[in-house]
Amino acid sequence: MTNYFAALAAVAAVAALGAAACSAAESPAAVKPVAAPAAKPAAAAVTHYVQAPSGSKLAFSFVQAGAENQGEFRQFATVLDYDEKNLAASSLQVIVQTGSFDTQDKDRNDTLAGPELLDPKQFPTARFIATSLSRGAKGIEAVGKLMLHGVTKGLRVPLTIKTTAVGMEISGEATIRRLDYGVGQGDWKTTEWVGDEVKLQYKVALTKVVR
Amino acid sequence: MTFRNTTRSWGALSKALHWLIVLLIINQWIIAERAEALTGFAKLKVLGYHKSFGMTILMLAIIRLVWRWMNPVPDLHAETKPWERMLAKISHVLLYGLIFAMPITGWLMSSAKTYSVSWFNLFAFPNLVGKNDGVYQLTHDLHHLLFAALVVVAALHIAGALKHHFIDRNDVLKRMLPFGGVK
Numbered sequence: 001m002t003n004y005f006a007a008l009a010a011v012a013a014v015a016a017l018g019a020a021a022c023s024a025a026e027s028p029a030a031v032k033p034v035a036a037p038a039a040k041p042a043a044a045a046v047t048h049y050v051q052a053p054s055g056s057k058l059a060f061s062f063v064q065a066g067a068e069n070q071g072e073f074r075q076f077a078t079v080l081d082y083d084e085k086n087l088a089a090s091s092l093q094v095i096v097q098t099g100s101f102d103t104q105d106k107d108r109n110d111t112l113a114g115p116e117l118l119d120p121k122q123f124p125t126a127r128f129i130a131t132s133l134s135r136g137a138k139g140i141e142a143v144g145k146l147m148l149h150g151v152t153k154g155l156r157v158p159l160t161i162k163t164t165a166v167g168m169e170i171s172g173e174a175t176i177r178r179l180d181y182g183v184g185q186g187d188w189k190t191t192e193w194v195g196d197e198v199k200l201q202y203k204v205a206l207t208k209v210v211r
Numbered sequence: 212m213t214f215r216n217t218t219r220s221w222g223a224l225s226k227a228l229h230w231l232i233v234l235l236i237i238n239q240w241i242i243a244e245r246a247e248a249l250t251g252f253a254k255l256k257v258l259g260y261h262k263s264f265g266m267t268i269l270m271l272a273i274i275r276l277v278w279r280w281m282n283p284v285p286d287l288h289a290e291t292k293p294w295e296r297m298l299a300k301i302s303h304v305l306l307y308g309l310i311f312a313m314p315i316t317g318w319l320m321s322s323a324k325t326y327s328v329s330w331f332n333l334f335a336f337p338n339l340v341g342k343n344d345g346v347y348q349l350t351h352d353l354h355h356l357l358f359a360a361l362v363v364v365a366a367l368h369i370a371g372a373l374k375h376h377f378i379d380r381n382d383v384l385k386r387m388l389p390f391g392g393v394k
Binding site: 067068 | 253262325332
C-alpha cells in the first residue's frame with residue numbers, strides 16, 4: 001500500500017509540475033492583448049481528471065503453451081487532462097506498480113516476478129505518458145511513450161471515452177510485444193512457450209477535479 | 212492379421228492403439244518424473260509436452276473404445292475359469308477407466324490452476340473449470356493416486372497375459388503382440 005500512495009503522490013507531483021509548466025507557458029501569451037482572450041477559454045476547457053478509488057481495471061493477457069493466460073495489475077494511478085475540442089492540449093499519464101500484478105497462480109506469479117521476466121524489484125514502476133491525444137481511424141488515441149522494464153518505446157493507446165456521474169471512464173485495448181521491452185531473458189526469449197504479444201485491456205474510472 | 216478384430220484375434224488397429232497407448236503412458240511417467248525436479252521455463256515446457264501427450268492418449272482412448280464397440284472382442288478360451296474371466300473383465304474395465312481418468316484429472320487440475328491445456332502449442336483445449344484451489348488439490352492428488360492404481364492393474368494385466376502364455380500355453384498374449392499371428 002505504501003508503494004501505491006507513493007505512486008499517487010508521484011502522479012500528483014507530475015501533474016502539479018505539468019500544470020505549473022502550462023501556466024508558465026501561457027503567461028507570455030497573456031501579455032499580448034490580442035492572444036489573451038483566445039488562450040484563456042482554451043486553457044479553461046481542459047478538465048483535470050484523476051483515477052477514482054475504485055472501478056478501474058488494468059488487465060493483461062498472453063498466450064502460454066497455446067492457451068490464453070490472464071492477469072491484472074492491481075495498483076496503478078491515472079491522471080488525464082482532457083479537452084474534447086482540443087485533443088492536442090490533452091494529456092494522459094499512467095503509473096503502474098509492476099509488482100502489483102496477479103495471474104491467479106502463485107507459481108506463475110513467482111516466475112513472472114523473477115529477474116528474467118517482469119522483475120519488479122529492479123523496475124518497480126511502468127509509466128505511460130502521452131502529451132497529446134489525437135483522433136485516429138479507430139477513434140481517440142493517446143499518443144505517448146511506454147516506459148517498461150527500463151525500456152522506453154512509443155505507443156498509441158486507443159481510448160473509448162464515456163461520461164459518468166462523477167467524471168468519465170476511459171477504456172480500450174492495446175497490444176505490446178514483451179520482447180521489445182526486454183521482458184523475457186534467457187530461456188524466455190523464445191516465443192514458442194510464451195507468446196511475444198501481450199494484450200492490455202484497461203478500464204479506468206476517472207473523477208473530475210474542479211480547480 | 213486383419214485390420215478389424217475377429218472372434219479369434221485382435222485386428223491391426225486394436226493392436227496399434229493398445230501398444231501406442233502403452234508407449235505413451237510409459238513416456239508420460241518418465242516426463243512427469245522429470246518435471247517434478249524442474250522449475251520455471253523448463254517445467255512449463257516439460258509439462259506442456261506431458262499435457263499434449265496426455266490429451267493424445269485421451270483421444271486415442273476414445274477411438275479405441277468406439278472401435279471396440281464396432282468390432283468383435285476375441286473370445287477367451289473355453290477352459291478359462293470363471294474367476295479368471297471375472298478378474299480379466301474387472302481389470303479391463305479398470306484399465307479403460309484409467310486411461311480416461313488420467314487425462315481427465317490432468318485436464319481438470321490444469322484448468323483449476325489456470326494453466327490451460329494445449330496440444331503441442333497448436334491449439335488449446337477449453338478449461339473445464341475456473342480457477343479453484345480445492346479442485347486443483349483434489350485432482351492433483353487423484354492424478355497421482357490413479358497412476359499408482361494404473362501401475363497395480365497393469366501389473367495384474369501383464370501377469371494374466373504371462374500366465375496365459377507360459378502356464379496355460381494358449382494364444383491370448385500372442386494375439387495382441389504386434390506381429391503375433393493368430394488366424
